[in-house]
Amino acid sequence: MTALVLANGEPTASVSSLDRGFAFGDGVFRTLQVKAGHPLNWDRHFRRLAHDCNALGLPVPKEDVLRSEMAHVAPGDAIVKITVTRGVSGRGYSKPTETQPLRVVAAFPPPEYPRELARDGIRVRRCDLVLSEQPRLAGVKTLNRLENVLARSEWFDAAIREGLLCDAAGRLVEGTMSNVFLVIAGALHTPALTRCGVSGAQRDRIRDLALSQGIAFDVRDIPFGELREAEEVFLANSLIGIWPVVVLDNQAWKVGPLTRRLQALLAEDDAAA
Amino acid sequence: MTALVLANGEPTASVSSLDRGFAFGDGVFRTLQVKAGHPLNWDRHFRRLAHDCNALGLPVPKEDVLRSEMAHVAPGDAIVKITVTRGVSGRGYSKPTETQPLRVVAAFPPPEYPRELARDGIRVRRCDLVLSEQPRLAGVKTLNRLENVLARSEWFDAAIREGLLCDAAGRLVEGTMSNVFLVIAGALHTPALTRCGVSGAQRDRIRDLALSQGIAFDVRDIPFGELREAEEVFLANSLIGIWPVVVLDNQAWKVGPLTRRLQALLAEDDAAA
Numbered sequence: 127m128t129a130l131v132l133a134n135g136e137p138t139a140s141v142s143s144l145d146r147g148f149a150f151g152d153g154v155f156r157t158l159q160v161k162a163g164h165p166l167n168w169d170r171h172f173r174r175l176a177h178d179c180n181a182l183g184l185p186v187p188k189e190d191v192l193r194s195e196m197a198h199v200a201p202g203d204a205i206v207k208i209t210v211t212r213g214v215s216g217r218g219y220s221k222p223t224e225t226q227p228l229r230v231v232a233a234f235p236p237p238e239y240p241r242e243l244a245r246d247g248i249r250v251r252r253c254d255l256v257l258s259e260q261p262r263l264a265g266v267k268t269l270n271r272l273e274n275v276l277a278r279s280e281w282f283d284a285a286i287r288e289g290l291l292c293d294a295a296g297r298l299v300e301g302t303m304s305n306v307f308l309v310i311a312g313a314l315h316t317p318a319l320t321r322c323g324v325s326g327a328q329r330d331r332i333r334d335l336a337l338s339q340g341i342a343f344d345v346r347d348i349p350f351g352e353l354r355e356a357e358e359v360f361l362a363n364s365l366i367g368i369w370p371v372v373v374l375d376n377q378a379w380k381v382g383p384l385t386r387r388l389q390a391l392l393a394e395d396d397a398a399a
Numbered sequence: 400m401t402a403l404v405l406a407n408g409e410p411t412a413s414v415s416s417l418d419r420g421f422a423f424g425d426g427v428f429r430t431l432q433v434k435a436g437h438p439l440n441w442d443r444h445f446r447r448l449a450h451d452c453n454a455l456g457l458p459v460p461k462e463d464v465l466r467s468e469m470a471h472v473a474p475g476d477a478i479v480k481i482t483v484t485r486g487v488s489g490r491g492y493s494k495p496t497e498t499q500p501l502r503v504v505a506a507f508p509p510p511e512y513p514r515e516l517a518r519d520g521i522r523v524r525r526c527d528l529v530l531s532e533q534p535r536l537a538g539v540k541t542l543n544r545l546e547n548v549l550a551r552s553e554w555f556d557a558a559i560r561e562g563l564l565c566d567a568a569g570r571l572v573e574g575t576m577s578n579v580f581l582v583i584a585g586a587l588h589t590p591a592l593t594r595c596g597v598s599g600a601q602r603d604r605i606r607d608l609a610l611s612q613g614i615a616f617d618v619r620d621i622p623f624g625e626l627r628e629a630e631e632v633f634l635a636n637s638l639i640g641i642w643p644v645v646v647l648d649n650q651a652w653k654v655g656p657l658t659r660r661l662q663a664l665l666a667e668d669d670a671a672a
Contacts (some may be wrong), residue, residue, distance in 0.1 A: 129417060131414060132431045140414065141416045143503050144402060148414060148421045149482075150547070151424035152545060212607070219550075231629070258595075259567070262528060262549060267543075269422065270544075272425060272541055274492045275425050294532070
């Protein structure tokens with residue numbers, strides 16, 4: 127809970143209750159890992175943040191400002207969360223004509239996920255919550271995350287590490303906090319996030335690493351039932367790296383060779399940062 | 400922009416950037432009118448707030464606490480906005496085990512809508528944005544309001560006072576900041592808000608007033624095209640009261656007798672408060 131926070135460059139963990147981030151979720155955020163002062167996978171994080179700001183018509187923070195603020199709050203190992211909102215306005219939904227956006231850069235302690243999760247794989251469940259479809263916001267990591275909150279509140283069993291989410295047509299979309307990948311006939315498949323879901327910077331990196339290695343990477347609609355055909359299944363985000371999925375209800379997988387290879391490629395890429 | 404604000408009873412317009420209202424929109428709000436220190440239509444507002452808190456598993460603020468805080472921030476005429484969030488937590492979507500919810504009660508200057516809008520009616524448009532469907536949150540006024548923000552940003556013509564929203568099946572749902580009502584064969588019809596939309600306390604009051612007068616009140620799915628069959632159309636919320644709709648694209652209506660009658664009933668009800 128103790129976090130070092132800069133709001134528009136000022137050291138404060140306070141924001142106005144009139145901020146549109148608080149009032150409407152009118153903003154976006156990204157979460158990344160910093161090691162020894164180096165933000166991992168930064169270029170893709172910044173591109174995603176810029177994309178998300180553009181999706182909402184928010185000005186994109188200057189990259190050098192973000193870099194310097196991250197260096198300030200996270201000189202060593204940390205999780206950094208960058209939030210951009212449309213700033214303070216009156217009560218109404220209309221965007222203020224003179225936007226004074228808010229930029230919050232906060233450092234949190236590094237996550238303490240047991241190493242066994244990446245090594246031995248995790249157990250997941252299918253969530254009851256069905257993701258709604260809003261193509262205008264699909265892929266964007268907005269501050270409207272109540273569906274994720276509701277989905278994550280469906281289970282209390284600590285042995286279940288993630289929940290999988292589908293849309294109303296029964297298509298697999300994502301995990302509550304991760305993107306999902308299937309290995310089918312040696313190729314990587316991940317759901318298209320054109321109707322709902324959040325597109326992670328780690329997903330972008332896995333795509334790039336796969337393609338650089340000549341591994342086919344297919345982004346498409348994936349009915350949930352296709353999980354049965356998958357040789358390997360894994361989840362990814364910027365904090366967990368890659369977690370193999372080994373149990374989903376009565377289905378089981380072994381941690382497979384492509385998952386292992388991608389974990390190694392990620393680790394190399396981080397080490398080179 | 401100047402607002403008198405209490406956060407958990409303390410006079411401050413600041414909230415933590417770690418508050419889940421800011422981070423995820425993990426909370427609800429209601430907006431109401433106060434006249435001479437009397438919150439109008441309070442019982443229905445409180446019931447809606449309680450319903451919405453329950454929908455998210457948030458503790459319902461005590462009614463006497465809210466009443467006393469409203470009296471503090473709004474001793475005269477004002478708009479009061481009540482926000483309840485799940486409070487501060489760490490980064491993750493998981494609900495904190497020990498919830499210390501946040502309650503924000505803020506007073507704003509009364510709205511300055513020209514009286515002609517209620518008298519002569521307004522011009523509206525149909526928004527391009529299509530509302531997503533999330534039955535788990537339908538009707539609830541959560542802090543996830545980006546769709547309303549996007550819809551309201553579709554037009555700049557000040558002569559257009561509201562935009563109408565549909566779901567993916569082309570059903571009429573609501574206005575960006577109001578509920579919508581049709582008069583067909585002398586009966587009132589309003590969209591069922593079971594898939595999306597926000598259920599206003601004013602909508603509840605109009606239902607109760609109509610039923611008390613023996614006016615049929617039908618809550619159901621309404622294809623957008625049914626507007627053509629409507630003898631009267633109006634919008635309502637707690638700040639505007641009732642605004643007759645007189646122009647939508649190439650359709651036009653006169654301000655009708657049932658609209659006038661309901662406006663008079665609302666005014667009487669407010670005066671009796």
